[in-house]
Amino acid sequence: MKRPATLIIFGLAVFAGAMLFGVAFEVSNLEDRLTGLNKEITRDRDAIHVLRAEWSYLNQPERLDGLSQRHLELRPLEGRQFSDIAALPMRPNRVPTPTTDPVSAETAPAIAALVNAEPGGLPSAETPIATALTAKPKLKPAAPRRPARNVRLASQRISPEATTSTAASDKAALDAALRAIFGNTASNREGASR
Amino acid sequence: MTERISFRSAQKKALDIARTRLLVGGALLAAAFLVIGVRLVDVTLFSENGPSRQANARNIAVEKKMDRADIVDRNGILLATGLKTASLYGDPSIIIDPKVAARALVGVLPELSEADVLQKLSSKGEFVWLKRHITPRQKYEVNRLGIPGFEFDEEERRVYPLGRLAVHAIGFTGDDNKGLAGIENSFNTALSERSERVTLSIDVRVQQILRRELAAQIKKFKALGGSGVILDVHTGEVLSLVSLPDFDPHTIKQASRSEKLKEEFKNQQFNRTTLGVYELGSVFKIFNHAIALETGVANMASNYDARKPIRSHGFTISDFHAENRWLTVPEIFMHSSNIGSAKMALDIGVAAQRKFLTDLGLMRRSSIELSEQQQAIFPAPWTELSAMTIAYGHGIAVTPLHAAAAVAAVINGGILYPTTLIRRDELPANGKRVISAQTSADMRKLLRLVVENGTGRNAEAPGYLVGGKTGTAEKPTAGGYKRKALISSFIGAFPMNAPRYVVMAQLDEPKGIKESYGYATGGWTAAPVVSQVISQAAPLLGIAPVDETAPNARRASAIKVATPRARGQGIATN
Known part of the structure; x- marks a missing residue:
């Protein structure tokens, strides 16, 4: 009766000892790994720090100035390169009946200029920009101000569509106009591929 | 039997004692195990923050703070940071043969002098600096020598990635990483002790534009x-x-090499914007006109006789761009008439002039966070003659920064804000009203007029409604003024219908060139800098250009300048 109990206890003790060693080794391994990781983090942080300094150094405005002058054809922005939506000329009514049209081709530029002058004055809802654009050829002789280059491009591209298919949906025209206004790069690319 | 009994009793006694002792020992052990057991249960089951606390303690070692915090610009671009570098020191008590060691070391680091190293290595003691901040490659080379007694210490070195770009604002540190100038100096405690990153109000893109344009103009007009x-x-x-001129903050140590370099460095280190005081000339007419309009001694329709120079106390006040006729208040400003301004100042009076110039912050230290500062130099006693000369900016010397801050107050609606080099995240509440909104609106129109039709036409930047005032002052010397040595300046602001920024440029002793018809005045030298800076910086600052012919923009300068039908005296014949 006594012997099996002793054996079991002895067995348990050996098992506990083995477990203890196992855990101890695992802890020691994990600690080594933690130290290693900490070291690595410190090293990476230092490296990031150095790289940040280097990034800032390489981005010296003076250096970039020189590089852009040598390799790029970019120049500082000028005031006349800016335009806003309000600067686009307004469209006469959809069905032009000159006698009743409140916004005739002659008065449109003046109104556009007024709208432009008031900050935040956007074209009214009845005359969306896109449709105003499709009517652009009519307004051609009296542009209210020097139009931005991309706007002129847009009108040239859109006008044939507008004349050939009068039923062209407003949405397509709006898309085109928005692309012309905001997607400056996109229109350039198209131009290049042509 | 008795023997046995006695034996038994003696044995029993001993057994009893032994049992008691065993019991006590066992109880003690049981108690100890109980304590260990309870603690074990406590640690493993109930104490939740135990392990994590330990892990945190380990990670804190990773989050090691830098010796000195970074300085960044308003957009987070790094302006100053610390990089770890190795510094070489020697331990003379370990060095076996100083001669051999010195020769070997100089072979690797040729910039050191052998005699110097030898003397250091032969000294008594255990520590001598041999070279601070060496490159990793040099460190490797020294290690390769394999000489015991050469040791390295890791030190942090201050690095300014943008070099000289904003050196006068940032400043620099000395060998021991202590701030010696600029923000490095004034924020030394925050940077080094509290390790707080400092965010400046400087925008490096705009800084570059201003520096580049100013440098180009200095070169063009051969200014000092x-x-x-x-x-x-x-x-x-x-x-x-x-x-x-400015300097590279990394090379300040080389300045001590010779007297000439020292002198040059002194000139480069001098912050002309906050430490230099100058008589700014006609720029002061901005303040003179603002005071006259504010106190009500003149209005936009008042006239002054500018037909003849004023002679007073042995001085003659005459006009540079002489019109020789009666001038309205806007005309005095537009043509920068000294005579008209001096007469306005007489009407204002000494006391009011002094009070307003003080209110505009011109007479006291600026609130900017730099120790390189200078206060205004003003006349004592402040006589009527001083009042007349101050009207057109002579007899009083202020820093360009003071003048720019005062102009900002004149045009922003009349509120003076303390100038700062630290980014503000919200609008400051500590502004002080110095002039009325109406006077400010009138001044905006006057400033726009100067650029549209007056002496400041070269400052125009299409679309940005620039306004401003030129200033050309002769430099004072002992007992008079040098006629050929000028301080030419221009203070501009834009857009004048709703001003956002004041731009000031100043050149020290520009020489007239062919292109400027020999002129070296503010309108020819400094105004083009302002024009260039505004047209390049405004898009970066998010200011959209406006159509100058639009009614809204026209209103910014709508002013009645008309030549006065002078009170019966008629207009001078010209």
Whole structure:
């Protein structure tokens, strides 16, 4: 009766000892790994720090100035390169009946200029920009101000569509106009591929 | 039997004692195990923050703070940081043969002098600095020598990635990483002890534009130097602060090599924008006109007789751009008439002039966070003659920064904000009203007029409604003024219908060139800098150009300038 109990206890003790060693080794391994990781983090942080300094150094405005002058054809922005939506000329009514049209081709530029002058004055809802654009050829002789280059491009591209298919949906025209206004790069690319 | 009994009893007694002792020992052990057991249960089951606390303690070692915090610009671009470098020191008590060691070391680091190293290595003691901040490659080479006694210490070295770009604002540190100038000096405690990153109000893009344009103009007009500043009129933030010539903060140690370099460095280190005081000339007419309009001694329709120079106390006040006729208040400003301004100052009076110039902050230290500062030099006693000369900016000397801050107050609606080099995240509440909104509106129109039709036409930047005032002052010398040595400046602001920024440029002793018809005045030298800076910086600052012919923009300068039908005296014949 006594012997099996002793054996079991002895067995348990050996098992506990083995477990203890196992855990101890695992802890020691994990600690080594933690130290290693900490070291690595410190090293990476230092490296990031150095790289940040280097990034800032390489981005010296003076250096970039020189590089852009040598390799790029970019120049500082000028005031006349800016335009806003309000600067686009307004469209006469959809069905032009000159006698009743409140916004005739002659008065449109003046109104556009007024709208432009008031900050935040956007074209009214009845005359969306896109449709105003499709009517652009009519307004051609009296542009209210020097139009931005991309706007002129847009009108040239859109006008044939507008004349050939009068039923062209407003949405397509709006898309085109928005692309012309905001997607400056996109229109350039198209131009290049042509 | 008795023997046995006695034996038994003796044995029993001993057994009893043994049992008691065993019991006590067992109880003690049981108690100890109980304590260990309870603690074990406590640690493993109930104490939740135990392990994590330990892990945190380990990670804190990773989060090691730098010796000195970074300085960044308003957009987070790194302006100053610390990089770890190795510094070489020697331990003479370990060095076996100083001669051999010194020769070997100089072979690797040729910039050291052998005699010097030998003397250091032969000294008594255990520590001598041999070379601070060596490159990793040099460290490797020294290690390869394999000489015991050469040791390295890791030190942090201050690095300024943008070099000399904003050196007068940032400043620099000495060998021991202690701030010696600029923000490095004034924020030394925050940077080194509290490790707080400092965010400046400087915008490096704008700084570069101003510095480049100013440098180009200095070269073109062969000026001795120049200064420039850009201020946000609604917050008092300094977006750009330039003083030329400037220097590379990494090479300041080389300045001590010779007397000539020392002298040169002194000139480069001098912050003309905050430390230099100058008589700014006609720029002061901005303040003179503002005071006259504010106190009501003149209005926009008042006239002054500018037909003849004023002679007073042995001085003659005459006009540079002489019109020789009666001038209205706007005309005096537009043609920069000294005579008209001096007469306005007489009407204002000494006391009011002094009070307003003080209110505009011109007479006291600026609130900018730099120790390189200078206060105004003003006449004592402040006589009527001084009042007349101060009207057109002579007899009083202020820093360009003071002038720019005062102009910001004049045009922003009349509120003076303390100038700062630290980014503000909200509008400051500590502004002080110095003039009325109406006077400010009139001054905006006058300033726009100067650029549209007056002496400041070269400052125009299409679309940005620039307004401003030229200033050309002769430099004072002992007992008089040098006629050929000028301080030419221009203070501009834009857009004049709703001013956002003040731009000031100043050149020290520009020489007239062919292109400027020999002129070296503010309108020819400094105004083009302002024009260039505004047209390049405005898009970066998010200011959209306006159509100058639009009614809204026209209103910015709508002013009645008409030549006065002078009270019966008629107009001078010209």
